Amino acid sequence: MRKPFVAGNWKMNMDAHAGVELAKAIAAGSVNIAGGQVDVALIPPFVYLQAVASAVTASHVAVGAQDVYFQEKGAFTGEISPAMLKDVGCAYVLCGHSERRHVIGEDDAIVNKKVHAAINGGLLPILCVGELQSEREAGQTEAVVSTQVKKGLAGLDGERAAAVTIAYEPVWAIGTGLTATPQQAQDVHAFIRELVAKLYDAELAGAMRVQYGGSVNAANSGELLGQPDIDGALVGGASLKAQEFLGIIKSAV
Numbered sequence: 001m002r003k004p005f006v007a008g009n010w011k012m013n014m015d016a017h018a019g020v021e022l023a024k025a026i027a028a029g030s031v032n033i034a035g036g037q038v039d040v041a042l043i044p045p046f047v048y049l050q051a052v053a054s055a056v057t058a059s060h061v062a063v064g065a066q067d068v069y070f071q072e073k074g075a076f077t078g079e080i081s082p083a084m085l086k087d088v089g090c091a092y093v094l095c096g097h098s099e100r101r102h103v104i105g106e107d108d109a110i111v112n113k114k115v116h117a118a119i120n121g122g123l124l125p126i127l128c129v130g131e132l133q134s135e136r137e138a139g140q141t142e143a144v145v146s147t148q149v150k151k152g153l154a155g156l157d158g159e160r161a162a163a164v165t166i167a168y169e170p171v172w173a174i175g176t177g178l179t180a181t182p183q184q185a186q187d188v189h190a191f192i193r194e195l196v197a198k199l200y201d202a203e204l205a206g207a208m209r210v211q212y213g214g215s216v217n218a219a220n221s222g223e224l225l226g227q228p229d230i231d232g233a234l235v236g237g238a239s240l241k242a243q244e245f246l247g248i249i250k251s252a253v
């Protein structure tokens with residue numbers, strides 16, 4: 001059985017004080033709810049990683065970063081290496097989040113390098129994929145997601161691919177209040193799992209966690225996470241409120 005995994009992507013929000021308070025509230029609140037039955041991660045901006053990691057020490061809440069650079073070190077002004085993320089207590093890192101792809105302009109080749117660098121550096125990548133509204137309307141959802149998954153995982157053998165979580169986040173559902181219906185999401189998740197089985201094998205596909213993201217909140221998470229191929233959530237806006245995020249964790253148990 002796949003253990004559910006709920007992660008809160010804070011994006012470019014919070015400040016040091018509010019971030020630590022939120023992290024403490026989630027660490028304290030999730031002990032009683034999840035108690036180890038759900039993996040939980042907080043993904044704050046780089047500058048608050050260390051403070052958030054300290055705030056959740058001794059809890060089962062893990063910390064992740066929103067991005068990573070693919071070089072180990074050197075003259076890459078403004079970038080952050082996998083070793084630096086490990087150094088401040090990160091376990092996870094997002095690779096290819098929709099806002100990195102569509103706002104910053106990252107392509108699949110860069111995302112793939114980041115996935116490799118993360119694994120080489122001992123981090124667990126969360127590979128984010130998802131189609132634009134226009135692509136869904138044009139019937140291209142599977143083609144787009146397939147390309148992103150294949151190119152994102154390119155060059156990884158099965159052992160290394162086992163470190164990856166995939167997050168399916170339809171771009172039209174991110175921050176819009178529009179959510180994929182549980183059936184729409186389930187269909188794409190099942191498609192991703194079949195694809196992973198073809199690229200690797202049924203065992204790896206059966207073990208790989210595929211999170212759903214896009215306007216997930218405490219009110220809609222139960223039905224989404226109840227789908228057989230949805231193994232958790234990657235949450236944006238609702239992860240900034242402790243009670244809302246704890247409600248989502250609760251629905252994953």
Ligand code: 13P
Pocket residue numbers: 009097169173174175176177213214215216234235236237238
């Ligand atoms: P929202 O939950 O705010 O739609 O964001 C989803 C997301 O992009 C998480 O990575």
